[in-house]
Amino acid sequence: MPTQALSLQQVSDRIRQKAREMGFGAVGFAPAHASAYGDAYARWIAEGMHGEMAYLAREDAVAKRREPAVLVPGARSAVVVAMEYFNADADPAVPGDPSRGIVARYARNHDYHDLMKERLIALQDWINTELLPVRGRAYVDTGAVLERELASRAGLGWFGRNTMLIQPRRGSYWFLGTILLDAELAYDAPFARDHCGTCAACVSACPTGALLGRDEAGAPRMDARRCISYLTIELRGPIPRDLRPMIGNRIYGCDICQEVCPWNRFATPSSEEAFLAREGLDGPSLIEWMTMTQEEFSARFKGSPIKRAKRRGLLRNVAVALGNWGSPEAVPALAIALHDEEPLVRGHAAWALGRIGTEAARQALRGREEVEQDAWVREEIAVGLGEG
Ligand code: B12
Ligand code: SF4
Ligand code: SF4
Structure with missing residues (x-):
C-alpha cells in the first residue's frame, strides 16, 4: 500500500x-x-x-x-x-594491434x-x-x-x-x-558548470573530425554522419570510401573521445557482471571474424548489442579494418568474403583487397569481376583494381 x-x-x-x-x-x-x-x-x-x-x-x-x-x-x-x-581492456595490446578488432566497451x-x-x-x-x-x-x-x-x-x-x-x-x-x-517530486539542482575548461583533447583525437567543438551558445556539436559509432552501427549501407581509412580497427562503435577525456581517469570497473567482456569480444581476430557464418553470428551475439548491426553490417566493418591493416595474411579470408551472399560484404571485401594490393589480392578481385552482377560491388572491384 x-x-x-x-x-x-x-x-x-x-x-x-x-x-x-x-x-x-x-x-x-x-x-x-x-x-x-x-x-x-x-x-x-x-x-x-x-x-x-x-x-x-x-x-x-x-x-x-x-x-x-x-x-x-x-x-x-x-x-x-x-x-x-x-571495464578496462583485458589485453592492453589490443588497441595497437591492427590484426584485432576493437569493440566499444x-x-x-x-x-x-x-x-x-x-x-x-x-x-x-x-x-x-x-x-x-x-x-x-x-x-x-x-x-x-x-x-x-x-x-x-x-x-x-x-x-x-x-x-x-x-x-x-x-x-x-x-x-x-x-x-x-505524472507526480511531482523533490528535485535536484541542475548541473550548472562546464568542467571541460580549455581542454579540447576529444576534438583533436577524433579520427574522423566528427566533433565540431562548441557553438556560440555553448552547445557541443557533432556531425553524426562522420562518427565511427554511426558508421559502424547505425549506417545500413556502404561506409563512405573517404572515411574508411580513418576508422582503423574499430569494428563496432568507438570510445576514442572518452578514452582521451581526463575525467575518465576516475572510471572504476562496473560491478555489473553483465557488462564484463564476453569471451572473444575483447580484441577478436579480424581474420577469424571475416568468415563468420550467420549461425555463428546468431549464437555468438545472442542478447548482445552487436546483433543490431546484423551479420552483414559487422562483416562490412571487419572488412574495412582488414583493409586498414593491409596485411597479405588477410587475403584468403577476404577472398572468401568476396563471394559472400551479401553485396555489402563483397563490396567492402573488394575495397580491402584493393588496399592490400598484392598479386594474390588482385587475382581474387579479377576472379570475382568475371561473375559479379551487382553494380555497386563492380564499382568497388574496379576501385580495388585501380580502374575506378
Ligand atoms: C543518436 C544517438 C547517437 C548518435 C549521435 C550522437 C550525438 N552526440 O548526438 C551516435 C550513433 C553517433 C551515437 C554514438 C554514441 N552514443 Co549515443 N545516443 C544517441 C541518442 C539515441 C540520441 C542523442 C541525440 O538526441 N543527439 C542529438 C543531440 C543534438 O542531442 P544531445 O546529444 O542530447 O545534445 C544536447 C546538447 O547539445 C544540449 N544543448 C543544446 N544547446 C545547448 C547549449 C548549451 C550551453 C549546452 C551546455 C548544451 C546545449 O541539448 C541537446 C539536446 O538535449 C541517445 C539516447 C537519447 N535518447 O538521448 C544515445 C546516447 C547519447 N548514446 C550513448 C552512448 C553510450 C554512445 C556511444 C558512447 C556508443 C559507442 N561507444 O559507440 C557513442 C558516443 C559518441 C559521442 N561522442 O556522442 C549514451 C550516452 C551516455 C552519456 N554518458 O552521455 C546515450 C545517452 C544512450 C544511453 N541511454 O545511455 N549516439
Ligand atoms: S565516438 Fe569516435 S568517431 Fe565518434 S565523435 Fe567520438 S572519437 Fe569521434
Ligand atoms: S576530453 Fe573531456 S574534458 Fe576535455 S574537452 Fe573533451 S569532454 Fe571536455
Missing part, C-alpha cells in the same frame, strides 16, 4: 535509495518541463547531422523531445538514473537496454505500490527523450565537448535511463 504523508523530499529520498539498491550508481530528479534546447536539437536535424537515423527526425519525435508531456501525457517529473559500464557483453529497462519498470512498480500512485513510462536510449538534457537537469553532470554527459570524478562511461512520471 502507498505510504501516506511522506513529504516530497522523503519520496525522492526513498526512490533514490531503492534505485541505488537496484544497481543504479547515480540517481537524480528533474521537473519534466519543456526542453531548453529544443531549438538546438531541431537545428541539428535541419542541418542533416543525424544522417540516416530517420527516427530522430520524424516530426512527432521532435515534438516529443521538445516536450516530455507530449510523449507521456501528464508527465511532471523525471527520475533519471545512470549505470556504470566501464558498451557492446562487449549484454545489451544494456534490456537490463536497465527491466529494472526501471520494476522501480516504477515499486514506487506505485510502496510510495504513491503514479503513472508513467520508462525509457532507455530508444525513446523520444533528450536523455542527456534530463540528466543534466537532474544534476548528474555536464555536456562535455565530446557531447557526452560527464559526471565529475566519475567520468562518462555511464548509461542513462529515465522514468517520466
Whole structure:
C-alpha cells in the first residue's frame, strides 16, 4: 500500500535509495518541463547531422523531445538514473594491434537496454505500490527523450565537448535511463558548470573530425554522419570510401573521445557482471571474424548489442579494418568474403583487397569481376583494381 504523508523530499529520498539498491550508481530528479534546447536539437536535424537515423527526425519525435508531456501525457517529473559500464581492456595490446578488432566497451557483453529497462519498470512498480500512485513510462536510449538534457537537469553532470554527459570524478562511461512520471517530486539542482575548461583533447583525437567543438551558445556539436559509432552501427549501407581509412580497427562503435577525456581517469570497473567482456569480444581476430557464418553470428551475439548491426553490417566493418591493416595474411579470408551472399560484404571485401594490393589480392578481385552482377560491388572491384 502507498505510504501516506511522506513529504516530497522523503519520496525522492526513498526512490533514490531503492534505485541505488537496484544497481543504479547515480540517481537524480528533474521537473519534466519543456526542453531548453529544443531549438538546438531541431537545428541539428535541419542541418542533416543525424544522417540516416530517420527516427530522430520524424516530426512527432521532435515534438516529443521538445516536450516530455507530449510523449507521456501528464508527465511532471523525471527520475533519471545512470549505470556504470566501464571495464578496462583485458589485453592492453589490443588497441595497437591492427590484426584485432576493437569493440566499444558498451557492446562487449549484454545489451544494456534490456537490463536497465527491466529494472526501471520494476522501480516504477515499486514506487506505485510502496510510495504513491503514479503513472508513467520508462525509457532507455530508444525513446523520444533528450536523455542527456534530463540528466543534466537532474544534476548528474555536464555536456562535455565530446557531447557526452560527464559526471565529475566519475567520468562518462555511464548509461542513462529515465522514468517520466505524472507526480511531482523533490528535485535536484541542475548541473550548472562546464568542467571541460580549455581542454579540447576529444576534438583533436577524433579520427574522423566528427566533433565540431562548441557553438556560440555553448552547445557541443557533432556531425553524426562522420562518427565511427554511426558508421559502424547505425549506417545500413556502404561506409563512405573517404572515411574508411580513418576508422582503423574499430569494428563496432568507438570510445576514442572518452578514452582521451581526463575525467575518465576516475572510471572504476562496473560491478555489473553483465557488462564484463564476453569471451572473444575483447580484441577478436579480424581474420577469424571475416568468415563468420550467420549461425555463428546468431549464437555468438545472442542478447548482445552487436546483433543490431546484423551479420552483414559487422562483416562490412571487419572488412574495412582488414583493409586498414593491409596485411597479405588477410587475403584468403577476404577472398572468401568476396563471394559472400551479401553485396555489402563483397563490396567492402573488394575495397580491402584493393588496399592490400598484392598479386594474390588482385587475382581474387579479377576472379570475382568475371561473375559479379551487382553494380555497386563492380564499382568497388574496379576501385580495388585501380580502374575506378
Ligand atoms: C543518436 C544517438 C547517437 C548518435 C549521435 C550522437 C550525438 N552526440 O548526438 C551516435 C550513433 C553517433 C551515437 C554514438 C554514441 N552514443 Co549515443 N545516443 C544517441 C541518442 C539515441 C540520441 C542523442 C541525440 O538526441 N543527439 C542529438 C543531440 C543534438 O542531442 P544531445 O546529444 O542530447 O545534445 C544536447 C546538447 O547539445 C544540449 N544543448 C543544446 N544547446 C545547448 C547549449 C548549451 C550551453 C549546452 C551546455 C548544451 C546545449 O541539448 C541537446 C539536446 O538535449 C541517445 C539516447 C537519447 N535518447 O538521448 C544515445 C546516447 C547519447 N548514446 C550513448 C552512448 C553510450 C554512445 C556511444 C558512447 C556508443 C559507442 N561507444 O559507440 C557513442 C558516443 C559518441 C559521442 N561522442 O556522442 C549514451 C550516452 C551516455 C552519456 N554518458 O552521455 C546515450 C545517452 C544512450 C544511453 N541511454 O545511455 N549516439
Ligand atoms: S565516438 Fe569516435 S568517431 Fe565518434 S565523435 Fe567520438 S572519437 Fe569521434
Ligand atoms: S576530453 Fe576535455 S574537452 Fe573533451 S569532454 Fe573531456 S574534458 Fe571536455
